[in-house]
Amino acid sequence: MFEQWRRDRALRRVKSGDGRPLKPFRWWQQFSRALLHLTLDHHDGHRTVYTVEVRHMGDSNGEVKAHLFRDGRHHAVSKVPAAFPVDGGTIEVATSQVGLKRCHYVTASGTEHQLTPDPKSAEGRRARLERNHPVVSGAVGFVSVVLLVIGVILLAIQIAEPISRIPPIAANIGIFESPLHLPLWLNTALTIGAALASTERALRMRYHWLLDAAGN
Template identity: 70%
Template sequence: MLTGWRRRRAIRRIKPGDGHPLKRFRWWQMFTGRALLHLDLGGPDGRPVRYSVDVRHQGDREGRVIAHLYREGRHHASSRVPAVLPVPGGAIEVATSAVGLKRCHYVDTVSTQHQLVPDPRSAEGRRARLERGHPVLSRAIGVVSVVMLVIGLGLNLLQLLEPISRIPPIAENIGIFVSPIHLPLWLNVALALGAALGSAERALRLRYHWLLDAGGN
């Protein structure tokens, strides 16, 4: 959750919307990095009002990832991520990583968080449907994702320690670390790909850990 100066800075980046309609999610946009999530809040008359967050991970012409907020299907506001988009009773916080969404949560005035619901046509929505329909399989996929990230992180650390230990002041005081693991190039590439896929799978569930997932990006 964004707090303090980061939250104030994010709020200053908000731009008013121009009212254009929200485009329907197309199946092929799963492969172009589009994420679409929804939130229904009670309106003044008691009827639910739908807020939608549309994020295109490929970025704009300057490479910036923008979160667009729609109210009842009309463009309401936008901001570069990480974004804080005010809505009645709180704000929607949006953050991304190199592979997808880190968070897209409604945070109310008492700091209670609720994840927005992915559009059923989106990759995040299809992953959520798998979790609801096949919870055992979903958990197994989640475990495999974490295992691949842990392996990737461990190998990265081992490969970094040896050159760092050769820095003269470190080598003189601690000694040179020699990695006990020397993998062939093809296996290094395969494990790196597995870590990237694991990080991408976790992004579909809006799961992110600064150590695990940063290593997979």
């Protein structure tokens, strides 16, 4: 029920597009623009190409929006999270602070398909690495998870100490003293590593509420 309410709410945010043409992806837009495609074949032989564009830096007001293009023309726009009604289902788009969390085509029967990233985009290059070098890709993904797990543990320790000093908690449980006192350089390195790990996972549209939220 909650998922349906969330989807209905997103659908109400959709506004009609202005018909402008889709601009090609440029090399300098690697981490500022996401571009993903969906091709749907119809029973009459007609083919429709949908493209989702997300500018991670937001518009002039700093608001991140998802733009839907149909056959190369601007068809609709919505604030994220977005849900665009298309032939046979819905395209759902969600973002995090570092990139995409989700960009999937959900059919009327509930089947989900992730959209294909543009080969020139950062998401497309990451997908090509996974396709052409699965071992290297798996190792990179594993390191990303390890860095995020370390970040979650360190965050939990940092939070536990001040919470334990709250008088009612200190009186009943005691004060927790952190066993870890990392040097500034190491703490900074781990913070940067966690941010890079979240970015790497966003390129694959992998998101976990605990791991990736802590890394942002």
